Amino acid sequence: MTPSLEYFKLKHHAQSARFYVLMLINVAFLITKTSAQCDFQINGIVEDAETQLPVAYAMVEIKALQLATVADSTGQYTLHGLCNGQVIITCSRIGFITEEVEISIPSDSLIRHKITFDPTFFSSVDIESSKYRKEAGTGISILDKENLLSTKGLSLSDQLENVPGVYGLKTGTGISKPVIHGLHSSRVLIYNNGIRHEGQQWGSEHAPEIDPNLADQISIAYGAAGLRYGHDVIGGVILVEPAEIRRIPGITAELNTSGISNGRGGMFSGEVQANFKKLKSLGFMLQGTFQQNGNIQTPHQYLDNTGNRGLNYATGINFNKSRFGLHFFYSIYNADIGIYSGSHTGNLTDLQHIIEGTNLPSTTNFSYHIGRPKQHILHELHKVRFHYVTGINSKLEILYARQYNLREEYDKHIPRNDSIAGLNNPELKLEITTHSGDVSWLIRRGSRHTFQTGARGVYQANTYEGRFVIPNYERFSYGAFVLYEWQNKYTKIESSARYDINDLMIYRVINQSITNKKHGTANFAFASTLDHKINNIVQVGISTGRTWRAMQANELYSNGLHHGAASFEKGDSTLQQEISWNLLGSLRLTTKRLRAELNPYFQFINEFTYLLPQTPPILTIRGAFPVFVYTQKDAILKGTDAMLNVKLPFEMEARLNASILRAKNAKDKTFISQMPGDRYQVSFIKHFSNLKKLTKPKIVVGGTYVNKQWRVADNNDYLPPPNAYVLMQAEISTGIQIKKSTLHISLSANNLLNETYRDYMNRFRYFSDEAGRNFTLRITYQIENNR
Amino acid sequence: MMKKHHHQSALLILIFFFLTSISACHKDDESPETPQETPNEEEVITTCKLVFTDVSGTTIDTIAVYRDPDGDGGNAPVQFDTIHLHASTTYTTEIILLNETVSPADSISNEVLEESQDHLFCFHVVDANVSITRTDSDGTFEIGLQSEWITTTASTGTVTVTLKHQPGIKDGTCDPGDTDVEIQFPMVIVE
Numbered sequence A: 001m002t003p004s005l006e007y008f009k010l011k012h013h014a015q016s017a018r019f020y021v022l023m024l025i026n027v028a029f030l031i032t033k034t035s036a037q038c039d040f041q042i043n044g045i046v047e048d049a050e051t052q053l054p055v056a057y058a059m060v061e062i063k064a065l066q067l068a069t070v071a072d073s074t075g076q077y078t079l080h081g082l083c084n085g086q087v088i089i090t091c092s093r094i095g096f097i098t099e100e101v102e103i104s105i106p107s108d109s110l111i112r113h114k115i116t117f118d119p120t121f122f123s124s125v126d127i128e129s130s131k132y133r134k135e136a137g138t139g140i141s142i143l144d145k146e147n148l149l150s151t152k153g154l155s156l157s158d159q160l161e162n163v164p165g166v167y168g169l170k171t172g173t174g175i176s177k178p179v180i181h182g183l184h185s186s187r188v189l190i191y192n193n194g195i196r197h198e199g200q201q202w203g204s205e206h207a208p209e210i211d212p213n214l215a216d217q218i219s220i221a222y223g224a225a226g227l228r229y230g231h232d233v234i235g236g237v238i239l240v241e242p243a244e245i246r247r248i249p250g251i252t253a254e255l256n257t258s259g260i261s262n263g264r265g266g267m268f269s270g271e272v273q274a275n276f277k278k279l280k281s282l283g284f285m286l287q288g289t290f291q292q293n294g295n296i297q298t299p300h301q302y303l304d305n306t307g308n309r310g311l312n313y314a315t316g317i318n319f320n321k322s323r324f325g326l327h328f329f330y331s332i333y334n335a336d337i338g339i340y341s342g343s344h345t346g347n348l349t350d351l352q353h354i355i356e357g358t359n360l361p362s363t364t365n366f367s368y369h370i371g372r373p374k375q376h377i378l379h380e381l382h383k384v385r386f387h388y389v390t391g392i393n394s395k396l397e398i399l400y401a402r403q404y405n406l407r408e409e410y411d412k413h414i415p416r417n418d419s420i421a422g423l424n425n426p427e428l429k430l431e432i433t434t435h436s437g438d439v440s441w442l443i444r445r446g447s448r449h450t451f452q453t454g455a456r457g458v459y460q461a462n463t464y465e466g467r468f469v470i471p472n473y474e475r476f477s478y479g480a481f482v483l484y485e486w487q488n489k490y491t492k493i494e495s496s497a498r499y500d501i502n503d504l505m506i507y508r509v510i511n512q513s514i515t516n517k518k519h520g521t522a523n524f525a526f527a528s529t530l531d532h533k534i535n536n537i538v539q540v541g542i543s544t545g546r547t548w549r550a551m552q553a554n555e556l557y558s559n560g561l562h563h564g565a566a567s568f569e570k571g572d573s574t575l576q577q578e579i580s581w582n583l584l585g586s587l588r589l590t591t592k593r594l595r596a597e598l599n600p601y602f603q604f605i606n607e608f609t610y611l612l613p614q615t616p617p618i619l620t621i622r623g624a625f626p627v628f629v630y631t632q633k634d635a636i637l638k639g640t641d642a643m644l645n646v647k648l649p650f651e652m653e654a655r656l657n658a659s660i661l662r663a664k665n666a667k668d669k670t671f672i673s674q675m676p677g678d679r680y681q682v683s684f685i686k687h688f689s690n691l692k693k694l695t696k697p698k699i700v701v702g703g704t705y706v707n708k709q710w711r712v713a714d715n716n717d718y719l720p721p722p723n724a725y726v727l728m729q730a731e732i733s734t735g736i737q738i739k740k741s742t743l744h745i746s747l748s749a750n751n752l753l754n755e756t757y758r759d760y761m762n763r764f765r766y767f768s769d770e771a772g773r774n775f776t777l778r779i780t781y782q783i784e785n786n787r
Numbered sequence B: 001m002m003k004k005h006h007h008q009s010a011l012l013i014l015i016f017f018f019l020t021s022i023s024a025c026h027k028d029d030e031s032p033e034t035p036q037e038t039p040n041e042e043e044v045i046t047t048c049k050l051v052f053t054d055v056s057g058t059t060i061d062t063i064a065v066y067r068d069p070d071g072d073g074g075n076a077p078v079q080f081d082t083i084h085l086h087a088s089t090t091y092t093t094e095i096i097l098l099n100e101t102v103s104p105a106d107s108i109s110n111e112v113l114e115e116s117q118d119h120l121f122c123f124h125v126v127d128a129n130v131s132i133t134r135t136d137s138d139g140t141f142e143i144g145l146q147s148e149w150i151t152t153t154a155s156t157g158t159v160t161v162t163l164k165h166q167p168g169i170k171d172g173t174c175d176p177g178d179t180d181v182e183i184q185f186p187m188v189i190v191e
Helices: A002-032 A119-130 A145-149 A223-229 A348-356 A418-423 A553-557 B002-023 B108-114
Strands: A040-048 A059-062 A067-070 A076-082 A085-092 A099-105 A111-115 A140-143 A166-171 A175-180 A188-192 A215-222 A236-242 A250-260 A265-276 A279-293 A308-320 A324-338 A374-391 A394-410 A428-445 A449-466 A472-487 A491-510 A513-533 A538-549 A559-562 A567-570 A578-590 A594-620 A623-648 A652-665 A679-687 A694-706 A725-738 A741-750 A774-786 B047-054 B062-067 B083-086 B090-099 B119-126 B130-134 B146-151 B155-165 B178-190
Touching: A040 A085, A040 A099, A059 A076, A067 A076, A085 A111, A099 A111, A140 A145, A145 A215, A175 A188, A175 A236, A188 A223, A215 A223, A223 A236, A223 A472, A223 A491, A223 A513, A223 A538, A223 A578, A265 B002, A279 B002, A308 B002, A348 A623, A348 B178, A491 A553, A553 A623, A567 A594, A623 B178, B047 B083, B047 B178, B062 B083, B062 B178, B083 B146, B090 B108, B119 B130
Parallel strands: A040 A111, A188 A236, A567 A623, B083 B178
Antiparallel strands: A040 A076, A059 A067, A059 A085, A085 A099, A140 A215, A166 A175, A215 A236, A250 A265, A250 A774, A265 A279, A279 A308, A308 A324, A324 A374, A374 A394, A394 A428, A428 A449, A449 A472, A472 A491, A491 A513, A513 A538, A538 A578, A559 A567, A578 A594, A594 A623, A623 A652, A652 A679, A679 A694, A694 A725, A725 A741, A741 A774, B047 B062, B047 B090, B090 B146, B119 B155, B130 B146, B155 B178
């Protein structure tokens, strides 16, 4: 060890010596400045170290002499009026690493500055293109890392429930999918880690198969504001973005745990990122989550078979050179979700008995056991991304992904035949495999113009085994888009347009022979967003666009019984595409004490597809069932999302949040069912100043009021919508700084008053109350070690 | 030196995890172009037959059938008989349940008999002058595959035949469980 130490000392001495010499020269230089000859000139050229090509318009400076010039379009420059002696020339250019060279004057030869690309500069372009935008604007809401801390352990949809205009469509306690401005399923796109998520999203009881613990940020683009992501963003798009794999040497680790009292559940999630000094161009990440919950308790009883279990895993590798980057990512999502056994009904009489309360399932105790009925879900993603920097301000990106989605649904009862029962097969098995390829090219001109263009191709295959719900199909989609963005200090304009072709090939067996039918749709879509800052306080914006959606296999061909809803759903193969026109306004006020936001929206949907009750009911061996048929009618959806944040004295803060929606048929002005009721949220936050190692300690107390959704279509429901309800919640949290690591601890309580209530947007509102009081303890531990 | 080893092993572990997972690949074994022949829900009940035998042997035995060969939905039932019985007669009645989506037809009533502790038939009579008694037993409670129907005077009404699936919760009453069959047969009793 001693020799190396000696070496370091020597090196240090050498460096200091050089420093002193330089200082001396400088001092001498200053003293002799007046007397020295000061009419020398130098000529230089700035070149890209990798390509050897000249780099235009680089800044060339001699800081000590306050001399500067800009190289011309061929990369050449001349500096006049130099005195003899040593000078340090700094050469800088946006997108390149700033370089310094020491030159002795006079110098007759051409000075060649070799500058290298700055990979971190393009990573910021990366983030911007994949994370949509860094800041919320018109039509965009953002949940950053800090916002996500207080909802760790919840499902993706539950995490989004505090975002204005976003609701959850639930099936019992374990299944929830996001609803944006009243629209969901195939009208809401989800992008997971830059890839369009492809599962069985058409089904209202199919929750998104995504582990939200991977997310570093979640953004929501409402309506056409997310057109870059697809022509079918009728409701909007949800972007789940993980942190970018680190590019500087060191290790980052994060551990998340949470425990819930209602369901006696636990969640453990960990993520490690590493980049090694010897292999700086390589970055790794590894992430995993395990979650297990038992039976959920309402204020009166345990709900039988409402536990769930999940095991998710992801890994990624990044390889970055100055001009190109290669990224591989793999993730797998595994979940077993118990379905409340009291929700399975044989027929309408059974449902009637449950509604009347005469046939409630026998009281159950707490258990982690997941029996029938249940869902088993697996989602696998393989992803490869390649980017190449095509010029100083342009970048080409190529993306390929394969997704495999498995959904197995187990009915309440095993078959009577023992040999079949012994197999314990699911009564329904759906498999969907998707291959997608994307190419996009981003060009920037100065700080104002951004141009992006791209194309996309998708192949998807869907098969089913067991009970018929939707037929086998293959889908071929192609599309191309252009996007232009202009911005200055006050105004930002974004316009995009796209054209997409969607061919759906349906395979069915009719009279013992395979019949196929093609449903081809193609259309264009466009969107524009304007954001304008009137002054430091007021900001206004408007977003508008036209989007469309091809009919899904279920809307065209579904034909079967829904055991949960005791209803018969029928598709209609003659249905046409749905076209949406939407308009969204935004008004933002920001002062020192107050932040307010008002976002009214209006949406006209041509041929809005929904389930219409039809007579006569269908006769089966289990009795008569009501029939619902997919039907199209023009619809108008309008509403307002509002937010107010006021800073009060004594480090207090008040937050108000309102989401209001009205949905009607455009012609006969009747209400459209299955739309969320008005929601108002209020919360008070008391911040405390940092105390020793405690950072940002706070207490939050809040309430949520959801109004009764009385605006429903007449006579198409077994039960009138449930009453309005108020829920109280509270949270106490703090960060703790321990050397290089951060610990974040919070204890929160939901449904603090143990309110008995039902929600209109829960499909199991016929069968059971919502969950009772729940306490959650969350601990997040982050450590970063740079070396 | 220790630290250097740490780096290398960490790097190896990460590469190992990455390579093993990227090579994992779940696959769909089915091809979309070849859908399964019959959209089978395992053990569909397509057919319910009531076979009436006059105990005295004076009238001809009669059968009432509900038959929906393509199962729930699709086409309407192809046969839905009215029960025709004679007044002041005692019948023994047998219920036969079939799955005719498979060939040969599968007898569901045999499965019901095998799992008789989990099943119960219920009969609900409206306006028809008939009294129905289950005559078979699972050892503790009645089943209803076999029953006795005693008619009195001529009348017109309905009989609803219900099969309740009551795994582990059978208590002899019709309340618990889920409904597997519920058919409201029209009924005519003639002199």
